[in-house]
Amino acid sequence: MRIQEFICEIEKWAPSSQAEEFDNVGLIVGNLNTIISGAIISLDTTEEIIDEAIQKKCNLIISFHPIIFSGLKKITSFSYVQKTVLKAIQNNICIYAIHTSLDNHNKGVNFKISERLKLKNSKILIPNKENDQIGMGRIGELTEVMEEKKFLKFIKTRMKTNTIRHSKLLNKKIKRVAVLGGSGSFAIKNAIDQDADAFITADLKYHNFFESNKQIVLIDIGHYESEQFTKNLIHDYLRKKFPNFAIILASTNTNPVNYF
Ligand SMILES: [Zn+2]
Missing domain, CATH: 3.40.1390.30 (NIF3 (NGG1p interacting factor 3)-like)
Structure with a gap:
């Protein structure tokens, strides 16, 4: 299945037209014609999530939060956003964000x-x-x-x-x-x-x-x-839509906040 078909189903459920204007939803990294090997669902896109996607043979990350929010002028290894985007591109990983379409x-x-x-x-x-x-x-x-x-x-x-x-x-x-x-x-x-x-x-x-x-x-x-249960919400919907397709809930905890 191509990403385009996959996105079509997500769009029927949570159309990007209902996202907030300030947001950046939809396909953020990747080519619509890519054949999907598997999709992994996460709250955020981080380098660790990309590692998990590679390990689990998923070339599509369905992320709640968009990794690129206000634009990028360079894609180097300067910031965590740039590093993550670069790593995704280098590993042929596509990233799709849902965010306020689902809010x-x-x-x-x-x-x-x-x-x-x-x-x-x-x-x-x-x-x-x-x-x-x-x-x-x-x-x-x-x-x-x-x-x-x-x-x-x-x-x-x-x-x-x-x-x-x-x-x-x-x-x-x-x-x-x-x-x-x-x-x-x-x-x-x-x-x-x-x-x-x-x-x-x-x-x-x-x-x-x-x-x-x-x-x-x-x-x-x-x-x-x-927002942590949002992952399950996305997962449940996609599993029902594509019962014979590899759709995985990420096990990496992406919370950047730690408590002591
Ligand atoms: Zn949030």
């Missing part, structure tokens, strides 16, 4: 998070202005009302994360929860306006935590941690 998907990144947290009646937090079936984040209700500390423990278990940063607890029960995988500080106001008791996201800065304004508990679970 904005009704059953995408944030649906997966709401599923992990067993949220009921969940809907899109920030619907797209032209198409309200797609959009950023999700909001829904827990199956049972929880004390704040119990809720934090619940997140740790369900989202497989040991470290959580959060704003001051408000001594209120948690019922309504907003989520946005990845960098979600831009949606704090949306979560408050829609009466969420808690907002789970990542990459919150010091001053963002003040924005809770004693109205909501802001919870930063880590960027990688918030």
